[in-house]
Amino acid sequence: MPGRKKRVLKKNTPRRKPGAAGSGKRKRGAASRSRRRGYRWSTRLLALLLLFGLVGAVYLLYLDHRVRATFEGKRWAVPAQVYGRPLELYVGAAIGIEQLTAELKHLGYRQVSHPHKAASWSRNRGRFLIRSRPFRFWDGSEPSRLLDLRIDDNHVIQLLDGEGRELPLVRLEAPSIGTLYPAHNEDRVLVTRQQLPELLVAALLAVEDREFFTHHGVNPKSILRALWANIRAGEVVQGGSTLTQQLVKNLYLSRERTLSRKINEALMALMLDARYDKDEILTAYANEIYLGQQGDRAIHGFALASRFYFNRPLGELELPQLALLAGMIRGPSLYDPRRHPERARERRDLVLGLMAAQGAISDAQRAQAQQAQLQVGRRSEGAETRYPAFLSLVKRQLIRDYREEDLTSEGLRIFTTLDPWVQERAEAALAGRLARLDRQARLPAGTLEGAVVVAAGSSGEVQALVSGREPGYAGFNRALDAVRPIGSLIKPVVYLAALAQPRRFTLATLLEDEPVSLEVAGGKEWTPQNYDHQAHGAVPLYQALAYSYNLATVRLGLELGVGRVTRMLRDLGVEREVEEVPALLLGAVALSPLEVAQIYQTVSANGFHTPLRAIREVQSSGGEALQRYPLTVRQVVDQGAAYLLTRALQEVVRSGTGRRLAGVLPSERQAAGKTGTTDELRDSWFAGFDGDRVAVVWVGRDDNSPAGLTGAAGALPVWGDLMAPLDGRAPQLPPGNAVEWAWVDPASGLRADAQCSGAVELPFLPGSAPQTRSGCVQGPAGGLGDFFRGFFQ
Amino acid sequence: MLVLALLAGCSSGPRRSAPAPVVGSGAASAESASGVQTAPATPLPDFRPLPRAAEQPSAPASSPAVVALLSGAERQRAGGELDAAVATLERALRIEPRNALLWHRLALIRFEQRRYALAADLAARSNSLPHANSSLREANRSLIRRARAMTAGG
Structure with a gap:
């Protein structure tokens, strides 16, 4: 835009020049001649004026066109809003007091003595009174209502409405977990004029443009006032720009401070004011105004600023917060209430003073508001990049179906599967353990990295994704992109391929754990070893898996044929091309934690493969359902065989290489899982499941050097820390006739x-x-x- | 009502059914696990069975939440809103993933939507769950047969 504008101005300059040169011609003498000359002069002047008028008119038309095109066309790219899963409340739901409190805080609900207003709650021991916000889901709306809920022993035991009637099921609003904002990094949430609180409008006018409703876009009085104030102060202390001029500046013009820009600004402000009514201009201003910065992300508009600074929608803000937002326009970083609380407070109080002086609020209101705390939310609460790893998974799944520009500009509402409660357990488990493991492995603090994937076993919904020890940092996404050899995590695939042939193999079949040597590509000899460098003779199949014996596994895999194992890998959901070599039998295949989670999901669901999903629904900004990502299943393995494998994987945890979990998880959880370790202890893996969730943990180093940890020493404790606080049942038994x-x-x-x-x-x-x-x-x-x-x- | 009666008979119940007793498990302590990936000195003494399906306590009726969703899905289906009914059943399955009737209803709607292969797999999933009563089992088998016939027939 600025480029185009400049070109137009240049066109003008050469036309002005001949006129200027013409005025410099010398007088020549005689009166008649001078009369004639005078006549010639006046025609020239007229022509010149006409020309100027024409050029000016064309220019004005051009400006008018720009004003209209931008203002009436779609003015803002509205980023897609991404939501986590809504919390379902019903009698029997496994929700504890701690979790419910955290969920309410995350939604920006305030704890009060009695919840009269929406988005507030109170608690007396296990009893919660919650006044919910209304929310529009893809399949209908939840109204705002009063809930009377009791929790005992980490379960909801009663759910009533305000009149004491039993409610079967209520879902709280879906928590906002981020936006997909476009490449120019402007993030915003749009409001309508009706959604703008009147007190905010009053504050805005008081501090920025008190004659907004009476001037014509430009206010000469205000310019003179500002000029006078600046002369007296000896520096620029006050601007004379109206809201309309500020809007023009932000919408159409560059940030340079030149006279020509000022003139353009004034002209366009006059046009804007002539063409549109004040409320339209005010609404546009409220959506455009820049109010802060978080890294690359620019915070635009009052609605987003309200979420960013207070973790609450604009409609729920009260006078002190509204006055602060209006005050921040002059310098969002200068008056940032997080970084400069004192300055922000002074600014807010100044705005409140102006409002009272102009009669917008009473003196009592002013005094009360000036007493209020700033009430700024923690940075992470308003941050839209709280779960960058999960958001990148969402984006990758969406990009298959949508154009990038639609994702970042159409105001789509994306409902995802992220479970903030599980996510936070996963983040805490990884960060907490890695700090200890660094010390344990005698590595400098911060050396080890890791990744976690958690999904619902039955539906394949990804509940949590952690891409490193600093989850808020959107760097290398290890959960999706750290493609590492999986070591013994492959063994269950080998054993499942065997168990799917019941006439040849059962859990009790004796396998030979004896030395084996075979020629591989290039004429080299491959002689795998057990971890303890011993051979264990004849061992039943389930024990060979429980103790992760390499020799027995290689012999079994060779007997089955490597091709059968790779086919099983594909059946279980791995789409990546895998090389059919004997070393595959011991995990010489590199996969990401997410791909591993897919394999174990299929096993945990008794052989029913469900693609892991991060998205449930996509809705247009108008609330129309655009797309669902439904639950699909495909039976890929006999359910009995899958259950036999589950039984053997439970033995891994009960008595095999995963038995450290016994001290962490209750035995009735009957968790199933497998450790994985790669050459020279480079990668430490644990993949497993209970009856509700599949989880995969990888621990290692980004430069692929040895981490010094086996799967049992590194990834397993993270897995235990993650699963222990989550409610979970034992894995699903098949019906009686399957086994x-x-x-x-x-x-x-x-x-x-x-x-x-x-x-x-x-x-x-x-x-x-x-x-x-x-x-x-x-x-x-x-x-x-x-x-x-x-x-x- | 028929739906609700079926539901009472075959649901796997709310999440907190009594934990199944496991005898002798949890014997391996964290200390004894220090020698990872080495052979046990003695054969395992107590590889006891986990409770079999038949021995698991019979499940109580479905939770009111799921009953409400199921009847909602029925209404939607009757009104021809099949996609909405699918979404409602999926919501119910998030609450009770082991409820064989929910999987069956989902299979029926997918069949109605002519997604036969998916319908057959969903019905198989329903039958993969214990507590599916015999009439539900038979209904699933019949659905699978019909769905396979449709896919085979084109």
């Missing part, structure tokens, strides 16, 4: 009795339990006789 149970002797893999020493009861796919009885079985029905009976049946 059958039998006692076996693990040493021989043969059928046993419950009384046999060391006997274990294992699930089998129907018809696959061993029939041969081991020697320990007593009585007439046991031993060899039974074997032959089974043989001849």
